[in-house]
Amino acid sequence: MPEIKTYSGSCHCGAVRFRLKTETITTGVRCNCSICVRKGAVMSSKYFEPHEVEEISGTENLTTYQCSDKVMDHVFCRTCGIYPFHEWKSTYRVNLGCIDDLDVLALEIGLIDGRSF
Template identity: 50%
Template sequence: MKYQGSCHCKAVQFEFQSDEITTALQCNCSICLRKNAIMSQQSYSPSDFKLLSEKANLAIYHWGDEEVNHYFCKTCGVYPFHDTTEQPGYYRINLGCVDDLEPRELAIIQFDGRNEL
C-alpha cells in the first residue's frame, strides 16, 4: 500500500510503501513521552520512503547519545519521522502524521526505551 503523510502545516510531505499498518510502537523514553508519538513498528528503507517536500523545511534535534535524528517541521514544529545515525534514510514514521490512519485504533506495542542500554 502507498501511504501519504505530512506535518500539520503541510510544509513537510512524504509518502511510503508498506503492508497494511495494523500495529504501532510507543516508547517511554523522555523525548517520546513528551512528543506523545505513536510510531511505525518498522523502519522504512530509502526505496520505500520518499520525501515529497524540500528537505530545507526540516530541522533535526539530537538528544543524549545523538544516535537518533528527530526531524521536525521548521514552521509548525510537528515531528513526522526519525532515522538513526547508524541507519540513515531508514525512517520510522509518526503515524499521527499519516493521512487516513487512526493510530490510537492500532494494536500499540509498548517499547521500554527509557531502560534500553
C-alpha cells in the same frame, strides 16, 4: 505476499510531505524514553528502509534535534513543530499520526521500553 499500499503523510502545516510504500499498517508503538514520552506520538512499529519512503519534500523546512547519544536524528518542521519521523542509520521510524486517512488510535499499539536502552 502481503499487499503493498502507498500512504501519504505530512507535518501539520503541510510544508513537509512524504509517501510510504509498505504493507498495510496495523500496529504502532509508543516509547517511554525521555524524548518519546514528551512527544506522546504513536510511531511505526518498524524502521522503514529508504526505498519504502518516497518523495520526501520540504526537507529544507525540517530541523534536527539530537539527544545526548547523537545516533538518532529527531527531525521536526520549523513552522508547525510537528515531528514526522526520526532517522537512524538512513532508516525512518514514522509518526503515524502524520499519515493521511490512518485511524492511528485504532491500531494495535505496543510499548517500547526505550527508557531501559
